[in-house]
Amino acid sequence: MEDEITVREFCLRVLDSGDLKTKLRAPRNAAGKLLGDGDPGSPETRMSPTRDPELSLSQGADRLPRPGQLTDPEARARCLARFAHHELMAVELFAWALLRWPDLPPELRKLWLVTLEEEQLHCRLYLGRLAAHGSELSQHTRSDYFWKQLPGIAQSPHGPRAFLSAMGLTLEQANLDFTLVYRDGFREAGDEESAQICQRVHDDEVAHVRRAAEWLMRLSSSQEDDTISAYEETVPFPLAASRAKGRRFSVVSRRSAGLSEPFIEHVRTARSSQQLAGSSKPS
Numbered sequence: 493m494e495d496e497i498t499v500r501e502f503c504l505r506v507l508d509s510g511d512l513k514t515k516l517r518a519p520r521n522a523a524g525k526l527l528g529d530g531d532p533g534s535p536e537t538r539m540s541p542t543r544d545p546e547l548s549l550s551q552g553a554d555r556l557p558r559p560g561q562l563t564d565p566e567a568r569a570r571c572l573a574r575f576a577h578h579e580l581m582a583v584e585l586f587a588w589a590l591l592r593w594p595d596l597p598p599e600l601r602k603l604w605l606v607t608l609e610e611e612q613l614h615c616r617l618y619l620g621r622l623a624a625h626g627s628e629l630s631q632h633t634r635s636d637y638f639w640k641q642l643p644g645i646a647q648s649p650h651g652p653r654a655f656l657s658a659m660g661l662t663l664e665q666a667n668l669d670f671t672l673v674y675r676d677g678f679r680e681a682g683d684e685e686s687a688q689i690c691q692r693v694h695d696d697e698v699a700h701v702r703r704a705a706e707w708l709m710r711l712s713s714s715q716e717d718d719t720i721s722a723y724e725e726t727v728p729f730p731l732a733a734s735r736a737k738g739r740r741f742s743v744v745s746r747r748s749a750g751l752s753e754p755f756i757e758h759v760r761t762a763r764s765s766q767q768l769a770g771s772s773k774p775s
């Protein structure tokens with residue numbers, strides 16, 4: 493049996509191995525304990541992950557089927573593949589963050605590792621449903637959407653706070669809405685198993701958003717004593733509050749994640765620059 497690897501070596505494997513099996517291997521030793529993080533080393537960055545050809549990234553993606561189209565099994569498969577791939581990119585980005593900031597408090601690094609493992613589980617759950625539809629990830633477009641945010645995070649002067657705002661408080665916060673919308677879509681289409689996986693992912697996502705919000709404040713100075721100012725200060729363009737939500741806005745999920753009422757309202761009413769430009773045009 494191989495010697496136990498460290499968190500750092502584990503994260504390097506996630507990013508530098510191209511195959512799904514390695515990327516989805518749990519960060520635990522043979523006894524089932526989380527890997528040790530005693531030697532986090534010096535900062536490492538990657539601007540893209542290694543991917544085998546059948547998992548290669550593409551720019552952009554086809555339109556996601558609407559919840560009402562999920563009676564078509566082919567549309568369900570396309571959604572499941574999209575969601576599985578989002579989870580895979582989340583796995584890679586948490587590995588990226590652990591390599592990029594070795595000096596963060598051990599408590600936060602451990603939370604990121606636990607979160608990474610949950611993203612692996614989500615990916616596997618969606619892949620299982622995709623397989624039940626007779627399909628696999630290699631047969632679908634794999635948009636680089638999460639990785640496209642990486643330059644903004646990597647170049648931000650706000651370091652790990654930019655990561656928390658981008659990943660936790662924008663992409664994962666938006667997923668609170670998407671998971672519920674698609675849960676209902678799968679359920680109405682009679683695919684209860686996929687619906688339950690959306691619910692499971694949603695419930696974990698509540699915890700991920702909570703961790704991000706708490707740590708954003710713990711790493712912020714006392715001048716930025718509210719989430720709105722800390723978020724607006726650190727969220728890397730082109731991400732923004734207007735991207736931290738889906739079409740059906742769940743206040744309840746955000747309250748469960750411990751977000752403050754002013755921040756929830758800030759996100760609920762946020763409009764994209766396109767929307768603002770549209771509304772200022774003479775009619």
Ligand SMILES: [Fe+2]
Pocket residue numbers: 579582610611614693
């Ligand atoms: Fe996830």
Ligand SMILES: [Fe+2]
Pocket residue numbers: 582611664696697700
């Ligand atoms: Fe997550």
